[in-house]
Every structure is written in C-alpha cells, then in structure tokens.
Amino acid sequence: MLGLTDKVFLPISIFILNVVLGIFKFVLLNAVGACFAIYAKHGCEYASSVGWTRSTGYLETIKSFLNTYNRKNVPGSVKGALVAGFFATLAASHLDKGIASFTNPAFKHGPPRKVVVASPQFAPLAIHNTFIGWTSVVPSNGSVVVTMKKTLNSSIAIPNPADGQIYSPVTSEYSETCTDLEVILEGHPIKSGCATVSIGFSSSTYPGQFIKTQRSPNQWGIVMKPNPGEYIFTSLNTPLLAAFSTQAPNSTDNERAVDCNFMENHRLRRPEDSIEGVTAFPMTSTTKCFHNNGEITTIAMTTTRFINYLNTYSLVLVDSIFTNTSDPLLLAMEETSKTRMSPSPPSRPPRNTSAEVWIELRVVGSTIDIYACGSTLPHSGGMFIRGSFECVYGTISVLHFRPLSKDIFRSYRREKYTQRSFATYMTLEYFTNILGDGKADPISIEKLRNDTVAVVEYMAQLGSNYYADFDTGKLYIQYDVADLKLGLEMPLWVLVVAGIILLVGFCAWQLTEWLVGPPHTSSLYSVLHDQLAFRSNTLVPKLMRFRIQPLMFEDVKLFPDEIGFKYKTGSSCEVVTTPITK
Numbered sequence: 076m077l078g079l080t081d082k083v084f085l086p087i088s089i090f091i092l093n094v095v096l097g098i099f100k101f102v103l104l105n106a107v108g109a110c111f112a113i114y115a116k117h118g119c120e121y122a123s124s125v126g127w128t129r130s131t132g133y134l135e136t137i138k139s140f141l142n143t144y145n146r147k148n149v150p151g152s153v154k155g156a157l158v159a160g161f162f163a164t165l166a167a168s169h170l171d172k173g174i175a176s177f178t179n180p181a182f183k184h185g186p187p188r189k190v191v192v193a194s195p196q197f198a199p200l201a202i203h204n205t206f207i208g209w210t211s212v213v214p215s216n217g218s219v220v221v222t223m224k225k226t227l228n229s230s231i232a233i234p235n236p237a238d239g240q241i242y243s244p245v246t247s248e249y250s251e252t253c254t255d256l257e258v259i260l261e262g263h264p265i266k267s268g269c270a271t272v273s274i275g276f277s278s279s280t281y282p283g284q285f286i287k288t289q290r291s292p293n294q295w296g297i298v299m300k301p302n303p304g305e306y307i308f309t310s311l312n313t314p315l316l317a318a319f320s321t322q323a324p325n326s327t328d329n330e331r332a333v334d335c336n337f338m339e340n341h342r343l344r345r346p347e348d349s350i351e352g353v354t355a356f357p358m359t360s361t362t363k364c365f366h367n368n369g370e371i372t373t374i375a376m377t378t379t380r381f382i383n384y385l386n387t388y389s390l391v392l393v394d395s396i397f398t399n400t401s402d403p404l405l406l407a408m409e410e411t412s413k414t415r416m417s418p419s420p421p422s423r424p425p426r427n428t429s430a431e432v433w434i435e436l437r438v439v440g441s442t443i444d445i446y447a448c449g450s451t452l453p454h455s456g457g458m459f460i461r462g463s464f465e466c467v468y469g470t471i472s473v474l475h476f477r478p479l480s481k482d483i484f485r486s487y488r489r490e491k492y493t494q495r496s497f498a499t500y501m502t503l504e505y506f507t508n509i510l511g512d513g514k515a516d517p518i519s520i521e522k523l524r525n526d527t528v529a530v531v532e533y534m535a536q537l538g539s540n541y542y543a544d545f546d547t548g549k550l551y552i553q554y555d556v557a558d559l560k561l562g563l564e565m566p567l568w569v570l571v572v573a574g575i576i577l578l579v580g581f582c583a584w585q586l587t588e589w590l591v592g593p594p595h596t597s598s599l600y601s602v603l604h605d606q607l608a609f610r611s612n613t614l615v616p617k618l619m620r621f622r623i624q625p626l627m628f629e630d631v632k633l634f635p636d637e638i639g640f641k642y643k644t645g646s647s648c649e650v651v652t653t654p655i656t657k
Contacts, residue, residue, distance in 0.1 A: 103167040153231075177566055190558070192551070213506060276311060277313045352395075371534050374531065378470075381466055448466040474531050540552060603628060
C-alpha cells in the first residue's frame with residue numbers, strides 16, 4: 076500500500092500535464108472569483124468594486140489600493156479585501172507551478188512478455204570454455220548481484236535488442252538437495268557430507284606427508300611436507316580446481332564420478348614475471364551444470380593472489396593487502412609461519428617446486444574458504460631465478476538444487492546433453508582503487524566471501540534459465556521483455572492535495588454561480604451588457620460596439636450629462652468636453 080510520501084507514476088506527457096494544470100488554474104481562479112462574488116452580495120457598496128478590480132489584474136489592483144489607502148471614507152475591511160484579493164489571485168495563478176515543481180520525468184515497465192534470446196558468443200580458450208560477452212567489472216563497494224543483473228540486461232551482449240525495451244532474466248525458486256558438503260583436498264578427505272567437493276591445484280604432486288590439524292569444528296590446518304631430500308611439485312601459481320559429485324560420501328575415487336567441475340579463471344603469471352605484492356586482483360567466476368535427473372549445480376569461485384620475494388610469510392605484506400587481518404584463516408597462517416621451518420631443498424630443483432605448502436581451510440555449509448601459501452624454490456634455467464613466497468586466497472561456494480519451476484529450455488536441448496568441463500558462464504572482476512602511494516585498496520575477505528555466496532545464489536535463482544548449449548556454441552536466456560512507458564511521477568500527497576483543492580474549488584465555483592448568480596458573479600462589462608439589453612428590450616450582442624467620444628456602448632450614452640475626461644492621442648493628452656445633445 077502506498078504511503079503519502081511515496082511517488083506515483085502518471086502515464087502522461089509534459090504537454091498533457093500542462094493542459095491539466097491549465098484547467099486546474101482556470102478552476103482555481105474562478106473559485107477565487109466565487110469567493111468575492113459572495114463578498115459582493117453580502118458586503119458593503121464597495122464590495123463589488125473589489126471583485127471587479129481584482130479581475131482586471133495585479134497592476135490595477137495595486138493602483139486601486141494605493142488610491143484608497145489614505146481615504147478615510149473607505150472602510151478598512153474593503154482595503155483588507157483588496158489586499159486579500161491580490162494575494163489570493165497571485166496564489167491561484169502560481170499554484171500550478173508549485174505542483175509542477177514536484178513532478179519529475181519517469182518511466183515504467185509495461186506488461187512483460189517472455190522472449191528467448193540465443194547469444195552466439197561461445198569461445199573455447201585453451202581448456203576453458205567461456206562466453207566472451209558476459210564479463211563485467213564490479214565497482215568499488217558495489218553490489219555483485221546488481222552487476223550480474225546489469226550484465227545479463229546489457230544490450231551489448233543481447234543480439235539485436237529492440238529499442239525502448241527492458242530485458243529482465245526470468246528467475247524462479249529452488250529447493251536445495253544438499254547443504255552439507257564432503258570436502259576432499261588434494262585427494263585427502265577433510266570432512267564428510269551429503270555430496271562431495273574435491274578441491275586442489277592443477278598438475279599437483281605431493282609426495283611425503285599430509286599433516287592435517289582440526290583447529291575448530293569448521294576449520295583445518297594442513298601442512299604438505301616432502302620427504303627428506305625431495306621437493307613438492309607445487310601448483311600455487313596454477314589455477315585452483317573444484318569438482319562436485321553427488322555420489323555417496325566417503326566413497327573411493329573410482330566410485331566417485333565427477334558431475335560438475337570448475338577451474339579458476341585468472342590469467343596467472345609466473346613468479347619470475349611478477350612484481351612483489353598482489354599478482355591477481357579478486358575475480359569471481361561462475362558455472363552451472365545440468366544433470367539428467369533434473370537437478371542443477373552452480374559453482375562460484377573467487378580468488379586473489381600475492382607474492383613476496385623475501386621467501387617467507389610477510390605479515391607486513393599481508394596487512395597491506397587485506398582489510399581484516401583478524402580473520403581466523405589469516406591468524407592461523409601467521410601462527411604456522413612462526414612454527415614451521417622449510418627444510419633444506421635439493422640442489423638445482425626444477426621450476427615450480429616448493430619446499431613446503433601450508434593450507435588453511437574453512438567449511439561452512441556449502442561454502443569453502445581456502446588460504447594456501449608456499450615458497451617457490453629458486454632454479455636455474457639458463458640463468459638463476461630467485462625464489463619467492465606465493466599465497467592464494469579463495470572462496471568456493473556450491474549449490475546443488477532442484478528448480479521448482481518448469482524447465483523452460485527442455486525443447487531447446489538435444490537428446491544427449493554435452494557437459495563441458497571448466498565452462499565459465501560469467502566472470503566478474505573487481506574494480507580496485509589505486510591510492511596515492513601507488514598501492515591498491517586493501518581487499519575485504521568478508522566482502523569476497525559474501526559476494527561469492529550471492530553470485531551462486533543468483534545463479535540458482537536463474538534455475539534452468541541461462542542455459543549453455545556447447546554443441547551449438549550458444550547461450551540461451553529467457554527474458555521478461557517489457558516496453559518502456561515514459562511518464563511523470565509526483566508524491567502521492569501532492570496529487571491528493573491538488574485533487575482536493577480542485578474538487579473544492581470547482582464545487583465552490585458552481586454553487587456560487589447557482590446560488591448567487593449575476594450581477595455579483597459577473598464582470599462589470601457583463602453587467603453593462605445585461606442592463607443595455609434589458610433597457611432596449613432587444614438582443615444585444617455580447618461583443619458591443621464602443622465609442623469613447625462620447626462614452627457609448629451600442630450607441631447608448633453611459634452618462635446623460637456633459638463630461639470632461641482625459642485620453643491619450645499619440646504622445647499628447649487633451650481634455651475634451653463633449654456636449655450631450657438632448
């Protein structure tokens with residue numbers, strides 16, 4: 076229900092508004108005239124003159140007031156009525172402009188109709204499959220969901236969009252089928268659950284020990300330690316992976332078929348090509364997998380990376396990168412860096428090897444936070460390359476659900492649906508402000524986590540919509556398309572007050588015309604016309620012939636005796652004495 080302070084949409088143009096306000100002004104001026112007609116009927120002998128003077132305009136009213144101000148024979152009530160008439164007419168003449176000042180141009184969506192849009196923007200990028208038109212930048216302190224909606228509504232990515240139409244992707248409700256995930260890290264089980272998410276880094280080999288410590292009910296610390304004299308083939312500078320499967324938890328890898336997998340979409344650089352600090356600003360990527368039983372899995376992943384050439388965990392660097400260093404994962408990593416000592420590496424290790432890798436893992440429901448750090452050993456490849464200490468912070472959110480609405484794209488699919496691995500439906504990069512010292516704004520871990528959850532939830536709201544057919548290289552989206560209706564908006568209270576004033580003014584005007592009537596409701600000209608018609612007992616036209624020498628209407632003298640008066644002819648004034656012929 077609308078409140079009085081809410082704004083209402085009026086589907087009219089400025090021209091129609093001006094016509095309506097013109098009628099409003101016309102009625103209001105007649106209502107003011109009706110008030111003075113009542114005053115003329117019940118007032119003194121000057122009362123009619125007040126009403127007639129008011130109707131001649133502001134200048135004539137001011138002249139009459141100045142002329143009668145010092146006249147003691149004119150009652151004070153008459154002078155007050157003259158002043159009141161001036162300001163009442165002024166208010167009635169400008170109230171429409173006051174109403175117009177509360178009015179602003181606006182638009183409203185018309186009744187929506189459903190339209191399916193096929194976007195042929197599929198592009199295979201190495202092992203990735205992506206749609207190149209669906210990449211956007213999240214503004215600093217902006218909403219990631221709003222950015223997603225703007226991306227989907229963008230006429231740039233929609234083929235042949237119709238002008239003046241609004242595209243809104245169709246969303247629906249859903250029911251989650253699993254909210255507690257089993258998590259496996261680099262092949263090692265972390266916790267049990269109703270569905271499995273396996274995470275790790277690509278091309279990983281970890282010979283040696285996998286030391287797991289549970290720090291709290293939902294947080295674990297992991298140390299990957301190589302055997303003496305060996306090294307870890309690290310992948311901290313390669314993409315983070317997430318694979319989802321719906322098989323029974325605690326099953327073996329051979330029994331666990333992958334239903335949906337996803338890969339970090341960052342364009343990573345080698346450590347020797349990077350400068351110290353943030354090497355990959357936050358980026359959120361998302362995907363969607365359709366299953367034969369009608370269920371859907373959506374995965375969203377947000378990661379950011381940094382590097383330190385001191386070859387150790389730098390608290391100073393971490394403090395400059397993140398806003399809240401009291402996050403449990405960061406605190407735990409700090410403690411690990413104080414207690415762990417990297418073993419002596421073998422001589423001349425190959426590229427992308429580490430002495431030890433530390434990982435902090437947090438799992439809350441279907442959201443996983445991972446913070447991994449490790450030292451990259453120096454190596455020689457024709458020239459000596461210094462070592463570095465690399466870290467990656469990531470949030471992975473998974474939703475496995477069944478849409479509660481009908482699958483709108485069932486008729487578009489082939490008999491056998493081809494699920495592509497590592498398919499990226501949308502990529503969202505975060506706009507980062509660069510401060511005066513050349514450093515970037517600190518990164519909020521809480522915002523990254525909340526945004527990742529928001530992205531996966533919005534992807535779930537899209538349900539079976541936003542469907543990729545990789546066989547034909549098209550992305551299908553069903554929109555609610557609405558025509559844009561232009562109009563005006565104003566506060567409800569202004570509309571109500573204006574309506575009441577218009578109704579009261581119209582009723583006062585009409586009742587006065589009916590109950591009071593002429594001559595009090597007529598102008599002086601109309602009174603003269605009616606008297607001439609009555610005296611001559613003939614039909615006198617409303618537009619009468621007028622002569623000034625002598626003063627005559629329709630050849631009838633207004634004054635029976637001789638009269639002298641001033642009139643202007645060019646730039647001179649003369650006094651004319653006109654004898655009256657008897």
